[in-house]
Amino acid sequence: MTPAIIEMKRITKEFNHIRVLDHINFELLQGEIHALLGENGAGKSTLMKILRGIYQPEEGEILINGKAVTINSPSDSRLNGISMVFQEFSLIPSLTVAQNIFLTRESRSKLGLINDRIDEKKASILLHEMGVDLDPSLPVEQLSTGYRQLTEIVAALSQDAQILILDEPTASLTHTETMTLFGLLRKLKERGISIIYISHRMEEIFQIADRITVLRDGKNIITEQVQNLSIQQVIEHILGHKDVREIKKSTYLVDPTATPLLEVNHLNCNQEVCDVSFKLFAGEVLGLAGLMGSGRTELVQTIFGITPAQSGDIKVKGKKVRINDAKSGMKAKIAFIPEDRRLQGLSTMHSIKENFELPLINLRKLEKHKIFVDDHKIVALANGFVEKLQIKCDSIDKEIRLLSGGNQQKVVIAKWLSTEPDILIMDEPTAGVDIGTKTEILEMARNLANEGKGVVIISSELQELLSISDRIVIIKNGSIVDEMLRTEVKSEDKLHQIIQGAQASV
Amino acid sequence: MSNLNPISPSSDNSNGFSRFIKKFYWRDYVVYITFVVIFLIFSGSLFKMGFLSPNNLLNILRQTATISVMAVAMTFVLAAAEIDLSVGAVAGLASVTTAIIIGQFGILAGILAGLLTGVLIGLLNGFLITKVGIPSFLVTLGMQGVATGTAMWITKTAPIPIANETYTFIFGSGNVGIIPTLFIWTILALLIGHACLKSTPFGRQVLATGGNETAARYSGINTKKIKYITFVIMSVVSSISGMLYAGRLHSGRFQWGQGDELSVIAAVVLGGTSLFGGKGSVIGTIIGAILIGLINNGLILMGLEASQQMIVRGAIIILAVALTGRKTQS
Known part of the structure; x- marks a missing residue:
């Protein structure tokens, strides 16, 4: 031996x-x-x-x-x-x-x-x-x-x-x-x-x-x-x-004949997104499952316009939109909560307010007399979100770096909800946040869907993905390899196997 | 410990005070404190030399105006986490183009020529930095040579006199009552710059870009465009500063503004703007610029030689920036 x-x-x-x-x-x-x-x-x-x-x-x-x-x-x-x-x-x-x-x-x-x-x-x-x-x-x-x-x-x-x-x-x-x-x-x-x-x-x-x-x-x-x-x-x-443990079954079923809120057709980008097509319906939470490096992050970044698509098209409410940068993504009423909040989501040296206001300022929604930013309006809005999302802080002037991970993530969410998006894309929204906040974030995503918006969520935690999604698409090597309703997934185990590619279907 | 002892109001007070001291952001106020301290020292020690005479004080404001105006624009450049080393050279070139065109086509054409000089260099700087992707340090260092060289070439290094009195009155030599027009330019730069940085979408986007460019991009900000605009503004403001030199000195010459980039950057950093971007204060910048003028003036009154002045000035700037820089590192 x-x-x-x-x-x-x-x-x-x-x-x-x-x-x-x-x-x-x-x-x-x-x-x-x-x-x-x-x-x-x-x-x-x-x-x-x-x-x-x-x-x-x-x-x-x-x-x-x-x-x-x-x-x-x-x-x-x-x-x-x-x-x-x-x-x-x-x-x-x-x-x-x-x-x-x-x-x-x-x-x-x-x-x-x-x-x-x-x-x-x-x-x-x-x-x-x-x-x-x-x-x-x-x-x-x-x-x-x-x-x-x-x-x-x-x-x-x-x-x-x-x-x-x-x-x-x-x-x-x-x-x-x-x-x-x-x-x-x-x-x-x-x-x-x-x-x-x-x-x-x-x-x-x-x-x-x-x-x-x-x-x-x-x-x-x-x-x-x-x-x-x-x-x-x-x-x-x-x-x-x-x-x-029994997975709570969703009662929501999409009507496949309705006009999708978001429709992606034959999207390609840098060989990391390969001929991807899918639909997202109003009132639905769509889970994107895949391993790290499967192209799931690249896909949502392409949809939002961070790395624009090289070919293929995106339709919002049946209308074709051109998304070639993040701003055009925002104008199409898409919001994107990125994977790495400290690198992509927030400027940690700045305050809650200074981070919160950026998307709205950029959309030119907060101007007084067409020149100056309306700070009264921002403060009121920001305070409203701090209360609604229960962000723990002394004031909205607190610097981001002094907040906990969960509260930082809530600021990112607040910042994007303020734009009143129709489509919310969340990439690993619960990574590095405490259990309590995790539940709050997932509930919030569910509530948005119930209000008639569409949510796309990426998560490495399959249990989480199963508990929130109505439908799950599986990505491997930049392509969608499988799609299923949550009700069709028998267990976390099975989903794990599909993602690993051990089995072609359930 | 004193938290456990509720009957000691004095210790509570000192606690509150020490908490206040800890919370007090020294770096934001270093420039004001230094300003007051140096002003008081000079007032005492240089009283007999006429430091406090209105004439001398107005002189300080007059002499620092060109630096102050450029420093306001530089606040935006540094806040966006970039740098522009070509400002002094652009001022020199603009003083020359303005002087030449005024001599041939009159005052309006001359002013336009000066502004156009700034616009062109700003567009070129911005293009090379944001579109080609060369670091701003290198682009603007090269542009410094290009601008100075051009100014020397088209004038054969000779000064170009300006005879137009309206021009010299507006740009630097005139007084409205007792107030020098140069001071009015400074106040104008302060007001516009402060409002722009604090309260316009552009100012907020500059700060966001400097604070975390990736996060700014993910928030939908076109960070390249923001930087591009910042460089164009910087060069245009430098050319205005060059025109102020031309007005004050009744001529255009390649040497006007030479070496100003260092005083300008020092003024901005003294004023509490971070060299690493994301933080900026236009008011601090102006105080920083006037502080540098104050030091220059005091040293001259003390009778120091030019060489000695340079040493003392350098040492004071290093000291003040070291004090301002401490907070950034922690």
Whole structure:
């Protein structure tokens, strides 16, 4: 039997007396690819941060090669041969592949100057051994995401990494790039390098992993050989038995003969949105389901005009509209709550009022005498929304950065509801907000639909998507692959499988 | 601790005061405090040199007008998280084009020529920055050379005298009662600039663009257009400033305004506008500009040599900006 390279025993970690890891055992064998699975918040990243020396556990021990170690800092972790390949890449774009691989460890000439040619030769040998076809003298900025990632892995290996942690490595890779990556991972495995592979993509895990460990609510639910499990079983382990709960069935049924509120026909954009057509009816909440990187965000951004469509058309209430920027999207009575509120939704250095007023000012709806902004009107409106949405703040002059995540999200929502849209598009509206606010946001979306508006909602949390949507369309690789009424979805499980592509239909 | 002790009103008071001190945004007021402190110091130490005489005070306002006017427009540029280094050179070129055209076609044509100079350079700057995508720092640094070079070339570096007295009266040399027309220009820039930044859709959109350009774009703001307009306004205002130089000095010359970009940017940052965008105050800017004029004037009255003046001026600006900058970092 192959020896274990890492053994984590009875690891327990608490934050503010809340136990996020509860006596977790985790074992990584030499030359093994071990997939670590679990929902967001299950404890995966905390466990990895302990391994990388960012957090120290309250209880438990870590053995590396059979010897007990304490990992108090990221450099301790590196000395133990552990290396993490980041989702946001840590390469310097203007330097070459070789310069990046040997950064701070450059070869010197006799005069003590850096000699790029020696490093390029060394890098080229290394790349060749790994079976990566890449010119080491190319600047990293000229590489695709996939090759950047390969460069990063090679850089880690050149520092004698024995254990690699990969977090969602394929999230922004194309299919061919993924295959190249898998080729490299298999080579590494043969050389006895161990890999912890974190991903949500079942198909890939079943292709590449040897064993699977599932975490849920800070506990190790199962560790098992891949061949002894099916995708369905893994999903059940990830979700627990929540899916047993009855899903509230919607009584609302769309009339397919009515004029749709929004009709999208053969929309294309940058190969990220491929020939998408769908309809949204008044009074309906339409859920968009798909994995990260499936093109769901790109689709809604195209509809709103952030990245205008290259071909295809959009009709609002039966009338064709041209949407070539966000303002034309707004004029078509569409509102868009973006995925990343701190980057796209709000200017955090400005106050609630200063953020709230922007769409209305932009639509020229708030002018006195055609020149000046009517601040009395804005203050009254903003205060009205603060009360209606129960935004917790001392006043509307409070800076956004001082608000909680949930309240920030409510400001984004208020800002867009103020434009009185007919169509509200929400991209992950409940990400990073507390449970209470989550419910409020979902209820609000439902109420808007009941008032005769249309809501399009994207969410990675399927339970949430199922509880709010009347109809669900499934997106994969930029195209709609399936569509169903909520009443046709038997369980969260089934939906999960469809999104993963394990089954063609219910 | 004193929260637990309800019978101590004095500690409550000091608590309230220290809370007030903590809440007080120093960076927004540094310029006013510095202004008052320096004014008082100069009033005392330079009293005998006639610092407080109405003539000297009016002189300060007269001399700072060209900087003040440009600084108002620069407030918008910095608030949008951009920069314009060509302002001084544009002023110089506009003083030259105005002077030449006045000599040949009269005052109206001359004023139009000056404004047109600003419009053209502003359009070019805006195009290169927002459409071609070159950083404003580089575009306007290059434009500085282009504008100064053009002014030197078309005049063979000689000053072009302006004989038109109506022009020189309006643009800089005249007085209405005791009030210099240059001061009226400053007040005009202050009023228009303040209203525009605080209360018009354009001003709000400039601040939003500088605060978070992506979020502004997602709110439907055409951030490129906003920046484009800002650069055109900046250059037009610079050309007006150049015309003020021409009026005050009865001539157009490429050297008018040379190096002003540094004083202008210093005035704006002193006034509490963030170099990183999103925050701006036109009133602060004007006070900042007058503060720089005050320092210049005081140093001259002290009898410092030009070289020494430059050192002291530089040190004061670094100190004041360091004080203003602290809040931004935290």
